Amino acid sequence: YKTTVGFAEVKLVTDSDNSYLIAKDPIRLGRFSKNAINHSNLDACLSVQSTGHIITFYLTKLMSDGLYVMMELVTLTTPSSLSNLTQ
Numbered sequence: 499y500k501t502t503v504g505f506a507e508v509k510l511v512t513d514s515d516n517s518y519l520i521a522k523d524p525i526r527l528g529r530f531s532k533n534a535i536n537h538s539n540l541d542a543c544l545s546v547q548s549t550g551h552i553i554t555f556y557l558t559k560l561m562s563d564g565l566y567v568m569m570e571l572v573t574l575t576t577p578s579s580l581s582n583l584t585q
Contacts (some may be wrong), residue, residue, distance in 0.1 A: 504544040505530045507550035509548035511578075523547045523552065528568045536567070551576045 507523040514520070524547060531543035535558065542559040545568075555571040577583045 501538040501540070502534045502543075503538075503540065504546070504557055505534070506546040506548065509549040513539075514548075514550040523549075524568070527556060528558055528566070531556075531568065532566050535560050551578050 503525050507527055509516075509519060509523070511557045515559050525568055526574055527545035531545050534540060534543045540560075546560065547554045547556070552573060554573045556568055557571055558568040559567055568574060
């Protein structure tokens with residue numbers, strides 16, 4: 499494939515207390531998505547941030563010339579073990 503349509507940033511559970519690293523991820527994802535939209539002439543770009551058991555999906559879209567909007571689509575919390583699967 500020649501076109502990038504998405505990006506992901508993944509952090510371990512042990513990094514979930516580091517607010518600086520977690521806050522930096524959406525900024526990086528937004529910048530990567532903006533560059534992919536420009537380079538590949540895309541309408542939008544999907545990105546994912548995963549920190550431990552929390553997964554957040556974002557969509558970055560070019561709304562008009564020079565105006566990009568990055569919106570949070572959904573945040574999911576995955577079970578930490580099989581015993582937590584039914585909770």
